[in-house]
Amino acid sequence: xxxxxxxxxxxxxxxxxxxxxxxxxxxxxxxxxxxxxxxxxxxxxxxxxxxxxxxxxxxxxxxxxxxxxxxxxxxxxxxxxxxxxxxxxxxxxxxxxxxxxxxxxxxxxxxxxxxxxxxxxxxxxxxxxxxxxxxxxxxxxxxxxxx
Numbered sequence: 001x002x003x004x005x006x007x008x009x010x011x012x013x014x015x016x017x018x019x020x021x022x023x024x025x026x027x028x029x030x031x032x033x034x035x036x037x038x039x040x041x042x043x044x045x046x047x048x049x050x051x052x053x054x055x056x057x058x059x060x061x062x063x064x065x066x067x068x069x070x071x072x073x074x075x076x077x078x079x080x081x082x083x084x085x086x087x088x089x090x091x092x093x094x095x096x097x098x099x100x101x102x103x104x105x106x107x108x109x110x111x112x113x114x115x116x117x118x119x120x121x122x123x124x125x126x127x128x129x130x131x132x133x134x135x136x137x138x139x140x141x142x143x144x145x146x147x
Contacts, residue, residue: 001056001069001122005076008115009049012080016108019091027087028108029080042083048075052119059126063134066126073119080112 015026025031032042052072058065088100 001059001119001126004115004118004122005049005053005056008076008112008119011108011111011115012045014108014111015106016084017103017105021104026106029083032083045076045079045083048072048079052076063130066123066130070123070127073116073123077116
């Protein structure tokens with residue numbers, strides 16, 4: 001989970017794509033966060049990634065932390081998807097869809113997707129391990145139990 005949240009953060013920050021090769025500005029989470037108005041609602045993605053990161057520090061020992069990490073992963077994925085979709089929507093429509101295949105794509109989107117996938121998978125694993133651990137602990141005989 002820890003690695004997934006860091007990779008997702010890196011993927012959110014680095015450039016995703018440009019409208020065309022002649023543009024200097026790339027779409028990215030950093031591009032939105034560094035706007036003069038402060039980035040607005042696009043900054044919510046950072047909050048979800050921070051929640052997932054902090055929860056991942058205790059996810060191996062706590063079911064609540066593992067579940068919180070999964071919530072952070074889903075929230076980050078939802079808002080990152082919304083920001084990327086808004087980025088694509090801001091590009092003027094052309095006569096056909098071929099122009100989308102010609103966007104100069106950078107490493108940001110693959111890193112974001114891979115990081116979010118690792119984060120979610122790690123969170124699901126941490127939840128499963130915690131549930132199994134709790135089940136094993138409750139199945140052990142306690143001192144004073146009838147044998």
